Amino acid sequence: MVSAIRAGLQVVIVAPLGADGRNIAAVLRGAGIETEVCPDLGAALASLKCEAGALVLTEEATVSPDCSRLRDILRDQPAWSDLPALLIVSGGEGATSSGEAVRCLGTPHNLTILERPLRSSTLVATVRSALVARRRQYQVRDLLAERNALLGSLEAQVADRTSKLQQMVEELESFSYSVSHDLRAPLRILDGYARALCEDYHDKLDPTAQHYLAKISTTAQRMDRLTQDILAYSRVSRLDLTLQPVSLDLIAHDVIEQYPMLAAAKEKFQVEGPLGIVAGHVPSLMQCLSNLLENALKFSSAERPTRVVIRAERRSDRVRVFVQDNGIGIDSSHRERIFGLFERVAAKDVPGTGIGLAIVKKAVERMGGIVGVDAAIPHGSAFWFELTAAAAATAADREPYQQVLAV
Amino acid sequence: MNGGQVVLVVEDDEDDLFLLERELKKIGLTTVRHLGDGRQAVDYLAGAGPFADRTRHPLPELLFLDLKIPRLNGHEVLAWIRSRPELEGMRVFVLTGSDEPKDRARVDELGAAGYFVKPLLAPQLQELFG
Numbered sequence: 001m002v003s004a005i006r007a008g009l010q011v012v013i014v015a016p017l018g019a020d021g022r023n024i025a026a027v028l029r030g031a032g033i034e035t036e037v038c039p040d041l042g043a044a045l046a047s048l049k050c051e052a053g054a055l056v057l058t059e060e061a062t063v064s065p066d067c068s069r070l071r072d073i074l075r076d077q078p079a080w081s082d083l084p085a086l087l088i089v090s091g092g093e094g095a096t097s098s099g100e101a102v103r104c105l106g107t108p109h110n111l112t113i114l115e116r117p118l119r120s121s122t123l124v125a126t127v128r129s130a131l132v133a134r135r136r137q138y139q140v141r142d143l144l145a146e147r148n149a150l151l152g153s154l155e156a157q158v159a160d161r162t163s164k165l166q167q168m169v170e171e172l173e174s175f176s177y178s179v180s181h182d183l184r185a186p187l188r189i190l191d192g193y194a195r196a197l198c199e200d201y202h203d204k205l206d207p208t209a210q211h212y213l214a215k216i217s218t219t220a221q222r223m224d225r226l227t228q229d230i231l232a233y234s235r236v237s238r239l240d241l242t243l244q245p246v247s248l249d250l251i252a253h254d255v256i257e258q259y260p261m262l263a264a265a266k267e268k269f270q271v272e273g274p275l276g277i278v279a280g281h282v283p284s285l286m287q288c289l290s291n292l293l294e295n296a297l298k299f300s301s302a303e304r305p306t307r308v309v310i311r312a313e314r315r316s317d318r319v320r321v322f323v324q325d326n327g328i329g330i331d332s333s334h335r336e337r338i339f340g341l342f343e344r345v346a347a348k349d350v351p352g353t354g355i356g357l358a359i360v361k362k363a364v365e366r367m368g369g370i371v372g373v374d375a376a377i378p379h380g381s382a383f384w385f386e387l388t389a390a391a392a393a394t395a396a397d398r399e400p401y402q403q404v405l406a407v
Numbered sequence: 408m409n410g411g412q413v414v415l416v417v418e419d420d421e422d423d424l425f426l427l428e429r430e431l432k433k434i435g436l437t438t439v440r441h442l443g444d445g446r447q448a449v450d451y452l453a454g455a456g457p458f459a460d461r462t463r464h465p466l467p468e469l470l471f472l473d474l475k476i477p478r479l480n481g482h483e484v485l486a487w488i489r490s491r492p493e494l495e496g497m498r499v500f501v502l503t504g505s506d507e508p509k510d511r512a513r514v515d516e517l518g519a520a521g522y523f524v525k526p527l528l529a530p531q532l533q534e535l536f537g
Contacts (some may be wrong), residue, residue: 056413138505181475188504188525192426231505283508 009053
């Protein structure tokens, strides 16, 4: 297809009267132009379907039943094609037949009318410039074909990659489903039997044996917690988070009520509302806030009663939510790495998997926000996350976590 | 106190079954029948085949249903139960090894008396039936 442009394009000549055809062909051939002389318009039509360079015809040729087919061919050319047609008509004021001849051709864009008597040099120059134009058209055709082939192969590549990616996501999902069920099952059983042993044989076990059994239980539980946290992290990394206006006040209220560990310490939390409305994903927001609140309780100071303040600050188009505690605080050198996966900067006796803050960071980032910690406060630390503020939803699309500001 | 109530446990893991029965016993639920796969559970509830004799295989008041079981999974068994009006009075508690949002959503859709992540321990059972 690409090499279809020949050195010389063929000029199709239809001049049925006398020696016209032969003469025109001789002049053009003399100038190095390839020609094909057709006895009538019907014969010429077949040649036009191949790669014709130009059509030269005399007005006598248009007196033909095949005129309408020629019109169709010229009209139905592809976008890149505009076949040059040269019509040779009788010259002089008295000539009337040229109008009819033009009508016969319809209204081709690329029509040149040459009047007799015709000079050889005029004919050759006109045909040459027509062939130059035609050659460009074929170049455009070939470029278009190349482009389409390229686009086609790109599309195929994109489709191929997409399906591979889809397959990987599905594999990852079934892997994590399998991990969550099959990896956790033995831990549950281990914990279950250790507990059963402790309960059913309590009288026969001395305190050391009971202590060992308790160790087995807590270790199994720790491993289970770790598995769950890894799953939560992978879930928040790959789930499609659809953002909607969410009331942070409702989220804070529900998190404190619904999480057993938080509900048990309810009086230690102080929500300085209103916190505002952000564009967020409800389960991810609940996960973030509960992780931060649980941390605030976990890293409390023995020197003072625990107080955790939840407050928000409007920062242009964003809302920054603070969870500020009066606990043991964080060394400022740990401020960056504390959000990393499996990073633990706490004392060894504080239980944890080192995944909680990594989940918060990942979830907030997936919602288009940022996280951080202000460690410079006198007692304790202030963790924060910042999300895009959202307008209150209208009453019509009210959802459980959308606050309606209609009064 | 609950001794008279018939409990059916559909669970393919023997250890999970043992540990659950132990907890059920603690709150006095002692009439426990057990089946290891979803197909058998459906046959039992339909009184089909070897389970035709209702005096030997009574319909349970309570059903503990694991989700990941062979042949028919827990969701399929639950969907079948929901299609049987005569089983409307039976309380179905779904037990799962891990809380997957997808699993929970499907159970919520079908409707169950409870959805629990194993292990289900006596204090929780006491709250349910005490």
